[in-house]
Amino acid sequence: MSFFRLVAAVAGKDLRVELRSREILYTMAFFAVTVVVVFSFAFVRDRKVIAEAVPGIVWGALAFAATLGLGRAFDREREGDTMRALLLSPAPRLAIFLGKAIAMVVVIGLVAVVIAPVSVVLYDLDVSTSGGSLALLLALGVIGMAVVGTVFSAMLLRVRSRDVLLPVILYPLLLPLFLAATRGTAALIAPEPVPGEAWFWIQFLVIYDALFIVTSLWTFEALVIE
Amino acid sequence: MKRAIVPVLAVVVAALLALAVRQVFFVAPIEATQLYWNQKIFYFHVPCAFMLFAAVYVCGVPAAIYLKTRDPRYDDVAAAAAELAVVFGAIVLGTGMIWGKAAWGVWWQWEMRLTTSLLLWLIMVGYVLVRRFGGAGAERLSAGLAVFAMVDVPLVYFSVKFWNFLHPPAKVVSTLDGSMKLAFRLSALSFIGLFILVLVTRVAQLRATRALRDARERGLDAGILEP
Numbered sequence: 001m002s003f004f005r006l007v008a009a010v011a012g013k014d015l016r017v018e019l020r021s022r023e024i025l026y027t028m029a030f031f032a033v034t035v036v037v038v039f040s041f042a043f044v045r046d047r048k049v050i051a052e053a054v055p056g057i058v059w060g061a062l063a064f065a066a067t068l069g070l071g072r073a074f075d076r077e078r079e080g081d082t083m084r085a086l087l088l089s090p091a092p093r094l095a096i097f098l099g100k101a102i103a104m105v106v107v108i109g110l111v112a113v114v115i116a117p118v119s120v121v122l123y124d125l126d127v128s129t130s131g132g133s134l135a136l137l138l139a140l141g142v143i144g145m146a147v148v149g150t151v152f153s154a155m156l157l158r159v160r161s162r163d164v165l166l167p168v169i170l171y172p173l174l175l176p177l178f179l180a181a182t183r184g185t186a187a188l189i190a191p192e193p194v195p196g197e198a199w200f201w202i203q204f205l206v207i208y209d210a211l212f213i214v215t216s217l218w219t220f221e222a223l224v225i226e
Numbered sequence: 227m228k229r230a231i232v233p234v235l236a237v238v239v240a241a242l243l244a245l246a247v248r249q250v251f252f253v254a255p256i257e258a259t260q261l262y263w264n265q266k267i268f269y270f271h272v273p274c275a276f277m278l279f280a281a282v283y284v285c286g287v288p289a290a291i292y293l294k295t296r297d298p299r300y301d302d303v304a305a306a307a308a309e310l311a312v313v314f315g316a317i318v319l320g321t322g323m324i325w326g327k328a329a330w331g332v333w334w335q336w337e338m339r340l341t342t343s344l345l346l347w348l349i350m351v352g353y354v355l356v357r358r359f360g361g362a363g364a365e366r367l368s369a370g371l372a373v374f375a376m377v378d379v380p381l382v383y384f385s386v387k388f389w390n391f392l393h394p395p396a397k398v399v400s401t402l403d404g405s406m407k408l409a410f411r412l413s414a415l416s417f418i419g420l421f422i423l424v425l426v427t428r429v430a431q432l433r434a435t436r437a438l439r440d441a442r443e444r445g446l447d448a449g450i451l452e453p
């Protein structure tokens with residue numbers, strides 16, 4: 001099989017497993033929506049949520065949900081001991097990594113698709129002009145989170161207290177991503193959107209994603225052995 | 227020869243530190259415009275910040291080599307550098323906050339270099355936590371984290387740079403008066419020496435621990451030692 005067929009096969013396998021149970025998707029989406037609601041209570045003034053808090057709420061919810069999903073996706077591999085089977089197969093490690101990362105991008109992306117409209121409705125956002133840029137920003141943020149998350153959850157498979165260590169490792173590395181994502185979102189949902197600033201952060205996210213995809217490809221093979 | 231390096235270096239560093247402290251507190255003038263004695267923090271804060279940033283690379287490069295070669299000697303260097311980054315980072319953040327209280331009236335500002343240092347420090351604390359609580363296989367995991375941290379540093383720097391600014395500009399050193407400049411250089415030099423000294427000592431200690439563990443395992447295998 002060609003490399004890309006292998007990638008598609010791994011991604012397809014993960015997505016098919018998820019589609020049959022919908023366990024991760026439902027729990028992540030529910031959790032993310034709950035976080036959005038819980039946070040919004042903290043930032044209410046005159047019965048309206050303070051607009052400046054909205055980007056932080058949305059990205060915070062997405063980050064928490066992503067951690068939950070990443071942990072669970074790899075727990076599943078561990079329970080079935082399927083990661084070993086996957087690694088024993090003749091497929092190159094890179095294909096396995098890319099396949100799993102793509103599956104994670106899809107799952108986290110679906111959660112983003114759920115919480116974006118929820119936030120628009122709950123926080124009364126006007127996205128008529130900046131909807132496309134917001135979608136791009138969300139997509140880039142989700143890709144970055146999924147890629148870095150996949151590397152470290154795969155590595156944590158065999159490590160003690162992995163549930164605690166995943167956010168410990170992941171969040172500091174993702175901080176530039178969160179900063180860019182929240183600043184970009186803030187620039188787009190402001191009463192007077194600043195597309196120039198948002199565009200700067202979108203470019204920043206493109207660089208972030210590219211750098212971390214390369215780093216992940218370079219380290220994954222060395223990190224996930226046996 | 228190799229064994230002599232540590233005590234010699236220790237004496238040199240101690241002498242340098244003493245000189246630096248003398249220069250800082252007794253020779254360099256007191257900054258008279260607004261900070262007075264608080265300005266002295268600068269001589270220790272800035273060198274420690276250099277060391278924090280340097281430690282990320284002293285940790286990351288050997289970690290990358292370790293991932294490729296699996297030679298545990300590189301892993302020891304990375305682990306020692308990460309611990310140093312946590313210590314120097316704590317000093318940077320602590321002194322930075324004291325300075326901030328004196329100069330800006332608040333302990334913490336979401337300003338560029340404070341934020342960058344905090345984020346970097348969090349990554350290195352993550353490294354040490356992984357090492358301590360990760361159990362078997364944690365070396366590889368932490369090495370991966372160190373490599374990612376290296377890539378993250380410039381990104382953290384630029385993201386925060388474009389976010390906002392308030393910190394005194396970095397070129398402040400070149401504008402210092404002669405005796406202040408000397409104090410700063412002495413202090414920077416002594417901290418570099420201290421960094422190398424602690425790094426070398428800690429690496430030696432980690433290696434000794436590893437050798438002891440290996441010897442014990444061999445003894446157990448051979449049936450000489452009781453489990």
